[in-house]
Amino acid sequence: MKKIVSNVAGRVVACCxxxxxxxxxxxxxxxxESMKMEIPVESEASGRIARILVAVGDEVEEGQELAVLE
Amino acid sequence: xKKILIANRGAAAARILRAVKALGLQSVxxxxxxxxxxxxxxxxxxxFCIGPAPARDSYLNQxxxxxxxARCGADALHPGYGFLSENAQFAQRVVAAxxxxxxxxxxxxxxxxxxxxxxALMQRHGLPAxxxxxxxxxxxxxxxxxxxxxxxxPVLIKPAGGGGGIGMVPAEDAQSLPACxxxxxxxxxxxxxxxTLYLERFIQAPRHIEFQFLADRYGKVLSLFERDCxxxxxxxxxxxxxxxxxxxxxxxxxxxARLSAILGEIGYDVIGTVxxxxxxxxxxxxxxxxxxxxxxHAITExxxxxxxxxxxxxLAAGETLSAVIGPGPMLKGHAIEARVYAEDPVRFLPSxxxxxxxxxxxxxxxxxxxxxxxxxxxxxxxxxxMVAKIIAHSDTREGAMRTLIDALGDAxxxxxxxxxxxILQVLRxxxxxxxxxxxxxxxxxxxxxxxxxxx
Numbered sequence: 042m043k044k045i046v047s048n049v050a051g052r053v054v055a056c057c058x059x060x061x062x063x064x065x066x067x068x069x070x071x072x073x074e075s076m077k078m079e080i081p082v083e084s085e086a087s088g089r090i091a092r093i094l095v096a097v098g099d100e101v102e103e104g105q106e107l108a109v110l111e
Numbered sequence: 112x113k114k115i116l117i118a119n120r121g122a123a124a125a126r127i128l129r130a131v132k133a134l135g136l137q138s139v140x141x142x143x144x145x146x147x148x149x150x151x152x153x154x155x156x157x158x159f160c161i162g163p164a165p166a167r168d169s170y171l172n173q174x175x176x177x178x179x180x181a182r183c184g185a186d187a188l189h190p191g192y193g194f195l196s197e198n199a200q201f202a203q204r205v206v207a208a209x210x211x212x213x214x215x216x217x218x219x220x221x222x223x224x225x226x227x228x229x230x231a232l233m234q235r236h237g238l239p240a241x242x243x244x245x246x247x248x249x250x251x252x253x254x255x256x257x258x259x260x261x262x263x264x265p266v267l268i269k270p271a272g273g274g275g276g277i278g279m280v281p282a283e284d285a286q287s288l289p290a291c292x293x294x295x296x297x298x299x300x301x302x303x304x305x306x307t308l309y310l311e312r313f314i315q316a317p318r319h320i321e322f323q324f325l326a327d328r329y330g331k332v333l334s335l336f337e338r339d340c341x342x343x344x345x346x347x348x349x350x351x352x353x354x355x356x357x358x359x360x361x362x363x364x365x366x367x368a369r370l371s372a373i374l375g376e377i378g379y380d381v382i383g384t385v386x387x388x389x390x391x392x393x394x395x396x397x398x399x400x401x402x403x404x405x406x407x408h409a410i411t412e413x414x415x416x417x418x419x420x421x422x423x424x425x426l427a428a429g430e431t432l433s434a435v436i437g438p439g440p441m442l443k444g445h446a447i448e449a450r451v452y453a454e455d456p457v458r459f460l461p462s463x464x465x466x467x468x469x470x471x472x473x474x475x476x477x478x479x480x481x482x483x484x485x486x487x488x489x490x491x492x493x494x495x496x497m498v499a500k501i502i503a504h505s506d507t508r509e510g511a512m513r514t515l516i517d518a519l520g521d522a523x524x525x526x527x528x529x530x531x532x533x534i535l536q537v538l539r540x541x542x543x544x545x546x547x548x549x550x551x552x553x554x555x556x557x558x559x560x561x562x563x564x565x566x
Contacts, residue, residue, distance in 0.1 A: 048458075048460060049460050049461055049462075049492075050461075050463045050464070050492050051461070051463070051492040052492070052493075074492075075460075075461040075463060075492040076453065076454075076461035076463060076492055076493075076494065076495055076496040077494070077495050077496075078461055080460060080461070100492075
C-alpha cells in the first residue's frame with residue numbers, strides 16, 4: 042500500500058487533498074507547521090487518496106502516515 | 112524596580128535571568144506546559160506556567176502575562192526578542208497597568224514597527240533609504256506597475272507591517288509583478304494580519320550590517336558599533352560578527368554617528384538596532400529598526416565589554432547613560448557567533464526531538480555559550496529551532512574563527528539533527544575567511560562546497 046508520510050514532526054495546518062482525489066509525485070497533499078516554518082508534504086507516488094488519517098490541528102511525528110493511496 | 116518578569120523562553124529567558132540576578136533583582140519566569148523541564152525555569156526566584164505549548168496560548172497570551180505580573184507583584188517586564196517584544200499594544204498595556212516595559216517607549220515600537228512609516232521617518236531625518244515607494248494601493252495594479260517602473264526592476268515587494276525578512280517577494284519584471292504582488296499580499300496577511308505592501312529597489316548581493324544603540328530616557332544615545340550579519344539563509348541569520356570585516360571603517364563610523372544623531376533628535380529611548388544593507392557601490396540603505404534586544408547582542412558585548420541586557424534594564428528603569436556605562440566604550444578584538452539550529456543540514460527541514468546528548472564545550476577563554484536547554488529536554492516543534500548560540504571572542508578575526516571552529520567541532524548533540532556541519536562548511540570557506548559574505552552567499556556556497564568535497 043502506498044502512503045503519504047510526514048517529512049517532519051509538527052502540526053498539520055492544511056490538508057490540500059480530499060479522499061477520492063488523484064495525486065501524482067510532487068503534488069502537495071498537506072502542510073505541516075514546525076518550528077515556525079510551514080513545510081509542504083508532497084506525495085511521492087501517484088494514485089487515488091483512499092483515506093486521510095489526520096485532521097488539521099493534529100500533532101504528527103516525522104515519518105507518520107498522513108494518508109493512504111490506492 | 113525590584114522584581115522583573117521575563118516574558119520569553121529558551122536562550123533569551125536564560126540570558127535575561129542571569130542579568131536580573133546579577134543586578135540583585137528578583138526574577139520571575141513564565142513557561143508553557145512544553146517548557147516546564149527547561150533548566151532556567153528552576154533557577155528563577157518564582158516561576159509560573161502560563162498555558163499550553165502553542166505560543167498563542169502561552170508566550171503570546173497577554174492576559175495571562177499581565178495576570179502573573181499582578182499576582183506576583185512584579186514591577187517590570189522584559190520581553191526578550193520575538194514573541195511580544197515588538198507589540199506596541201502589549202507594551203502599552205504593561206505601562207498602563209503601572210509596570211515598566213523594559214524596552215523603548217510604546218510610541219517608538221508603534222512608529223517604527225510599520226516598515227514603510229519607519230523608512231519615511233528616517234528619510235525625513237536625512238537618512239539614505241535606497242529607492243523605495245510609500246504604501247501602495249493593493250487594488251490598483253496599474254499604479255503598482257507605474258511605481259515599480261519608476262523605481263526600476265528588479266524590485267522587492269515588502270509587507271509594511273512586517274519585519275525580519277518574512278514575506279518579502281522579489282519581482283523580476285512587469286510581467287511577473289501582478290502574480291508576485293498577489294503572493295506577497297497573501298503572505299503578509301498570514302504572517303502579520305496586514306495586507307499593506309510597498310516596493311523597494313532590489314539591491315544585488317548586499318551585506319547586512321546593523322548598528323546597536325543604547326539610549327536613556329533623557330535624549331542621550333550611545334553607539335555600540337556595528338554587527339555584520341550577512342551569513343543568512345532565507346533572510347534568517349546563521350553567523351554574525353562584530354566588527355564588520357573588510358569594510359571602510361570611516362564609512363561605518365560615519366553611519367553610526369549619523370544614526371546616533373537621528374535617534375537622539377527624535378528622542379528614541381532604551382535599546383534599538385538599525386539594520387542596513389550595504390554594497391561598496393551604493394553605500395548604506397535603510398532596512399528597519401528593531402525596537403528590542405537582538406539575538407546577536409552577545410558579540411557586541413564581547414567586543415565592547417558592555418553587558419547590554421543589564422544596561423537595557425537600568426536604562427528602562429530611568430538611570431542615565433553616564434551612570435550606566437560612563438565614557439564611550441572602545442572596540443576590543445573580534446567576535447563571531449554561530450546559531451545552532453535543530454535543522455537537517457542537508458534538506459533544511461526542522462528537526463525537533465529529545466536531546467539525548469547535549470554536550471556543548473565548557474568554559475574556555477574567549478568562548479561563551481548561550482542556551483535554554485539541557486540534556487534530556489525536548490526541542491519542541493512549537494517554537495523556533497535555535498538550540499544554542501556559540502560566541503567566540505579573540506584579539507583577531509582569525510583567532511575568533513579558530514575558537515569557534517574548535518568549539519563547534521567539540522559539540523556533541525544527539526537526538527536531533529543540527530546545522531553544525533553547514534556552519535563549519537561556511538567558516539572554513541574561502542569566502543567567509545576573506546570577509547566577503549553577502550546575504551546571498553550562504554545559499555550559493557552550500558552546493559559549491561558540497562561539490563568540492565565530492566571531487
